[in-house]
Amino acid sequence: MADRADEKALPPGVRIRDGAIEINFSVKKQRYFITLPHPPTAEGIRTAAKIKSDLKTKAKWGILTEADISKVKGIEIPENNPADEEQVLFQDMAQKFLKFSGANKDSKNGYRKILEFHWMPYFALTPISNITTEDIEEVIIDRDFQIAKTFNNCVTPLRGVFELAVKHNQISANPMNKIKNRKVQVETPDPFTRKEMETLLAWLDKSLHDEDKFYRWYFEFAFWTGCRPSEMIALRESDIDWFNGTFKVNKSRVRGLEKKVTKTHTSREVYLNERSTLALKALLQFKKDQGYQTDYVMLCPKTKEPFFNEKPPRERLVEAMKACSIRHRPAYNARHTYATMLLMDGVNPMFVADQLGHSLQMLIKRYTKWLHGDKNKQEIAKLSVARTA
Structure with a gap:
């Protein structure tokens, strides 16, 4: 018993x-x-x-x-073959990779799922030293990855397993060295126009009431700071420097877990402007009126707790887009809106890059279309003049 x-x-x-x-x-x-x-x-x-x-x-x-x-x-x-006992199997090295990986909890879970679904059925019981580049290529063909980004994501933990095997002297050459990532098409940013932004904010201001009024100021802050959603919901009052008109962005909040780093692992100081200052003060007043006792600036009106993710505000903006007949875009694109507004107004690209947490090279690569403000229209106008001459 x-x-x-x-x-x-x-x-x-x-x-x-x-x-x-x-x-x-x-x-x-x-x-x-x-x-x-x-x-x-x-x-x-x-x-x-x-x-x-x-x-x-x-x-x-x-x-x-x-x-x-x-x-x-x-x-x-x-044992049929005692010599095999000393050989390290792929599944053993995969478990070590997951154990020693310095990735965050979400990334490790993603790696585990990828290894279980895509690679373990083929390699689990195979000695790691017996796996060749040709073996891996055959599995890739069998998996038939249709999307380049999916393929790149799936080979990331596989590379990690073999890199660890090289580091631990289980293999002398990495069979993944000859397998390159596939080129991923980089989409052009799709910001809201200034008129669209003002229309959305006006609808949120008019249509949201009581505790939901929070979301009107949430998006005012998003449109006028360019912060990522994960950075916004991790913002604390202690990050704000009212004297110098700035706030620190040095952490993020993803799936309810606070990370001590941003997406790019780079902290930055964001300057407040007239609109973002107004939004920030309104958010803090909202928190005070609700009697919240926490350092977080952004608290979910429904749960009274720090946001688990950015889904609740995103749903409000989707509702606003539908009501205003504005073409759908991700709420994240409020960040692109801020960047393009600054560039169209002739703000120094170096300053814009610093505010977004980008390198200047990345900013130029992503926002080339908006770097010259209205000069693009002037160039097209020249073409029209040339035809009539």
């Missing part, structure tokens, strides 16, 4: 049964119950939890074998 007295205190999937430790887990509708040869002590329970986690991972990857289960049960299985 199972001892249920302290069952709630045990790790999930671990229980004491008839004086022994049993682990259980379910993967792809298959349930596993495995009794381990470990004493029901604190150390034995910790070991069981780790074994359960490892086996469950292998089951998810589709590489859990009877030999794996027999081994953890303490049953010796004769």
Whole structure:
């Protein structure tokens, strides 16, 4: 019989049964119950939890074998080829890559899913030293990646696995070196015009009431600072320097997690203008009126908590675009709107790049169309004059 007295205190999937430790887990509708040869002590329970986690991972990857289960049960299985025991398998190196990766939690989860779905079914039980560039190319053909960006994202963790294998002297040459990223078409920014921006802000001002009025000032701030949504919802009062009319952008908030870095890992100081100052003061007054006791500037009116993501404000802008018959664009494009307004007004591109957190080269590459303000129209006008001459 199972001892249920302290069952709630045990790790999930671990229980004491008839004086022994049993682990259980379910993967792809298959349930596993495995009794381990470990004493029901604190150390034995910790070991069981780790074994359960490892086996469950292998089951998810589709590489859990009877030999794996027999081994953890303490049953010796004769090896057909003892030499293979010393070889590091792809799946072992993949687990090390995920463990040692310095990426954030979201990126690691993404890497794990990519490895499980695209690469493990082909390479999991193959010694890492046996995998060639040709093997990888054949798998790429089989996966039939249709979109260049998807392909590039999917080979990123694969590169990481082989780079780690080289670093740990498991292989001497990286088979991924000859596999290049595919060229991704860079889309031209699609900002709102100044007239569209003012129309959207006027609709938000007129149509939103009570606590939802927050979103009117949220977008006033977005349009007149060029901050990314993830940067805006991480902004704190302590970041604001009223004396110098600036605020610091040095962190971001993604899926409810605050990161101590921005998207480009570059902190910057953004200058307030008349419109963004007005918006910021209105946001702080809104927070005061609601009685919020937190350093965050942006708080979700519905939850009274810092935003988990930018979906709630985005939905308000989508509603405004539909109501005003304005062509749909992502709410993120408020950032492009600020950049193009500055450039069209003849503001120094170096200053614009600094405010957006771009390099000057990146700014020129992305916003060439707007760098000369109305001079483009003047050049086209010259063409018309030449034809009539």
